[in-house]
Amino acid sequence: MKTNISYWNANLMIVISLLSIWFLSSFGAGILFSDYLDNFNIGGFKLGFWFSQQGSIISFVFIIVIYCFLMNKLDKKYDSGGD
Amino acid sequence: MDLQVLTYLIAGASFALYIGIALWSKASSTNEFYIAGGGVHPVANGMATAADWMSAASFISMAGIISFMGKDGAVYLMGWTGGYVLLALLLAPYLRKFGKYTVPDFIGDRYYSKIARFVAVLCLIFVSFTYIAGQMRGVGIVFSRFLEVDINTGVIVGMVIVFIYAVLGGMKGITYTQVAQYCVLIFAYMVPAIFISILITGNPIPQLGFGSKILNEDIYLLDKLNLVLNDLGFNNYTQSVRSKIDVFCITGALMAGTAGLPHVIVRFFTVPRVRDARTSAGWALLFIAILYTTAPAVSSFSRLNFINTIHNSEYQTTPQWFKNWENIGLISWSDKNNDGIIQYGPGNALENTKPIFSNKRGENGERLVINNLSTNKNEIYIDRDIMVLANPEIAALPNWVIALVAAGALAAALSTAAGLLLVISSAISHDLLKKIFRPSISDNQELFFARLSAAVAIAIAGIFGIYPPAFVAQVVAFAFGLAASSIFPVLIMGIFSKRINSAGAIIGMISGLIFTLSYIIFFKFISPELNASDYWLFGISPEGIGVIGMLVNFFFAIIISSITKPPPEEIKTLVNKIRQPS
Numbered sequence: 001m002k003t004n005i006s007y008w009n010a011n012l013m014i015v016i017s018l019l020s021i022w023f024l025s026s027f028g029a030g031i032l033f034s035d036y037l038d039n040f041n042i043g044g045f046k047l048g049f050w051f052s053q054q055g056s057i058i059s060f061v062f063i064i065v066i067y068c069f070l071m072n073k074l075d076k077k078y079d080s081g082g083d
Numbered sequence: 084m085d086l087q088v089l090t091y092l093i094a095g096a097s098f099a100l101y102i103g104i105a106l107w108s109k110a111s112s113t114n115e116f117y118i119a120g121g122g123v124h125p126v127a128n129g130m131a132t133a134a135d136w137m138s139a140a141s142f143i144s145m146a147g148i149i150s151f152m153g154k155d156g157a158v159y160l161m162g163w164t165g166g167y168v169l170l171a172l173l174l175a176p177y178l179r180k181f182g183k184y185t186v187p188d189f190i191g192d193r194y195y196s197k198i199a200r201f202v203a204v205l206c207l208i209f210v211s212f213t214y215i216a217g218q219m220r221g222v223g224i225v226f227s228r229f230l231e232v233d234i235n236t237g238v239i240v241g242m243v244i245v246f247i248y249a250v251l252g253g254m255k256g257i258t259y260t261q262v263a264q265y266c267v268l269i270f271a272y273m274v275p276a277i278f279i280s281i282l283i284t285g286n287p288i289p290q291l292g293f294g295s296k297i298l299n300e301d302i303y304l305l306d307k308l309n310l311v312l313n314d315l316g317f318n319n320y321t322q323s324v325r326s327k328i329d330v331f332c333i334t335g336a337l338m339a340g341t342a343g344l345p346h347v348i349v350r351f352f353t354v355p356r357v358r359d360a361r362t363s364a365g366w367a368l369l370f371i372a373i374l375y376t377t378a379p380a381v382s383s384f385s386r387l388n389f390i391n392t393i394h395n396s397e398y399q400t401t402p403q404w405f406k407n408w409e410n411i412g413l414i415s416w417s418d419k420n421n422d423g424i425i426q427y428g429p430g431n432a433l434e435n436t437k438p439i440f441s442n443k444r445g446e447n448g449e450r451l452v453i454n455n456l457s458t459n460k461n462e463i464y465i466d467r468d469i470m471v472l473a474n475p476e477i478a479a480l481p482n483w484v485i486a487l488v489a490a491g492a493l494a495a496a497l498s499t500a501a502g503l504l505l506v507i508s509s510a511i512s513h514d515l516l517k518k519i520f521r522p523s524i525s526d527n528q529e530l531f532f533a534r535l536s537a538a539v540a541i542a543i544a545g546i547f548g549i550y551p552p553a554f555v556a557q558v559v560a561f562a563f564g565l566a567a568s569s570i571f572p573v574l575i576m577g578i579f580s581k582r583i584n585s586a587g588a589i590i591g592m593i594s595g596l597i598f599t600l601s602y603i604i605f606f607k608f609i610s611p612e613l614n615a616s617d618y619w620l621f622g623i624s625p626e627g628i629g630v631i632g633m634l635v636n637f638f639f640a641i642i643i644s645s646i647t648k649p650p651p652e653e654i655k656t657l658v659n660k661i662r663q664p665s
Binding site for chain 1: 291
């Protein structure tokens with residue numbers, strides 16, 4: 001039971017940190033500070049515009065990949081293969 | 084080869100493929116019918132989820148809508164992909180561990196209540212039907228333009244195809260046809276996008292071409308687009324026009340709605356293990372992101388292309404595609420200053436927005452409309468849907484590319500329709516019959532009822548496609564707000580809280596749904612003249628109100644639960660169990 005609780009807490013930590021990145025890359029860079037980021041350019045893109053139409057989506061993919069990696073590691077540590 | 088023959092060949096071959104797969108993977112038990120026996124490989128499930136998810140709206144309409152919204156179009160791009168992060172991190176692994184057949188299954192068991200299950204079924208049916216009507220219509224439009232048959236015939240052909248593989252194959256048949264449909268639709272989307280990117284910027288990768296300089300000119304594509312639009316009197320393409328709070332809320336509603344859509348969630352019940360559910364969500368989003376990062380590039384290419392081809396050119400010398408789409412009624416031109424030359428600019432060319440055509444032709448051969456003309460200089464009405472469909476023609480690409488786009492659009496519409504039909508039929512046969520009204524039926528009888536309700540649902544969807552109620556197009560966008568405010572919060576609370584009880588969940592779902600629904604009905608149907616930011620609650624449009632509905636749901640669920648009895652001990656055990664992968 002005790003290991004279950006620490007597994008769950010570790011799981012929550014991973015979820016909360018990744019959701020913060022999720023929030024920052026979409027609602028943050030794509031919407032809230034988007035106009036400010038537009039002062040910078042990458043290639044022909046204004047940075048805020050790039051985040052709202054490309055960067056946020058790319059970060060979402062990476063967030064899930066990192067989540068899978070961290071959770072598989074956590075499962076191994078607590079020896080729950082997920083069957 | 085003639086375009087129409089080619090289209091028949093390519094679309095026909097893709098249909099034959101789908102039916103072949105369905106016959107090969109026929110479902111023989113309820114387990115196979117509902118969740119494909121739970122043995123789908125995570126990558127295959129990722130592809131199936133992507134096809135399931137990307138509907139006629141994603142394939143046909145999205146790039147066109149963005150091309151006229153500019154930067155604000157990002158609400159759809161972020162909203163319809165960001166939901167997968169919520170799904171992967173907050174729902175999919177736990178619901179897979181729970182391991183039953185349907186979304187109401189989880190709500191009914193976790194909140195130990197037939198009423199909760201019943202309310203969940205109602206929300207599910209409501210959300211899924213509004214969504215499916217749009218798909219059947221999409222099938223009809225593609226048939227009428229590319230195969231030159233009547234829209235209604237198109238809808239019926241689509242119904243028959245979906246009937247064959249959804250009713251026979253169930254989830255098993257749908258899964259493997261969706262894998263094939265993903266391949267068809269992504270190929271069909273990418274080929275013209277790559278061609279056009281090369282034509283305009285010389286870069287074969289649309290995502291990079293989008294940020295490159297125009298071929299043989301020393302100016303970036305997006306800068307050029309801003310310049311051209313400014314000249315015509317439009318806002319900058321790369322600048323946001325809507326208020327921040329509205330953009331924020333629409334994005335949020337679309338994200339939470341995506342994560343709460345039953346036909347997407349149920350796909351994660353089909354993989355063997357919890358870790359597969361996570362991996363599979365990653366694959367799904369990757370497959371979706373390929374299209375979703377290409378779409379905004381297509382939007383900017385096609386807007387520029389469209390203006391360059393149309394603005395200030397004589398009607399009589401316009402390319403054939405312009406006249407084709409005018410004949411279907413998705414483009415109209417009214418020569419306001421009688422110079423025979425097309426002028427394009429901001430504002431609606433016609434009063435009442437959509438053209439109503441008379442049978443007469445004008446002196447240049449254009450179709451005349453009976454609408455009153457508006458006072459601005461814009462002479463062009465263009466339906467946004469054609470930006471993707473007409474794109475290959477606008478860029479003068481070979482006929483096989485045009486035929487491929489038609490097959491891709493059909494794949495997108497059919498795969499989503501099938502996924503929706505399946506959750507509707509399983510909600511009826513499994514949740515309503517087996518779990519509430521007729522618990523005594525055998526597995527075989529349940530399977531029969533599942534097939535029967537799928538057949539009935541297809542017939543109803545087809546009727547919606549043939550006689551589209553005027554409100555369908557408007558309502559589809561709201562399916563997300565409704566899912567966000569009803570289903571999504573109770574799923575989250577069911578997993579992350581042990582304290583929320585049945586009374587809290589039921590009142591939460593109902594209050595969230597009623598709040599969102601009445602806000603939408605008020606501004607869209609009762610007083611559409613008030614539908615402007617001055618009258619909106621906190622400046623939030625009906626499209627974004629689902630976020631507030633979601634908060635209402637959370638609020639009531641928590642308050643009611645805290646003043647009523649906590650859930651019984653076995654529910655706490657259930658929650659503990661789904662939190663552990665093994």
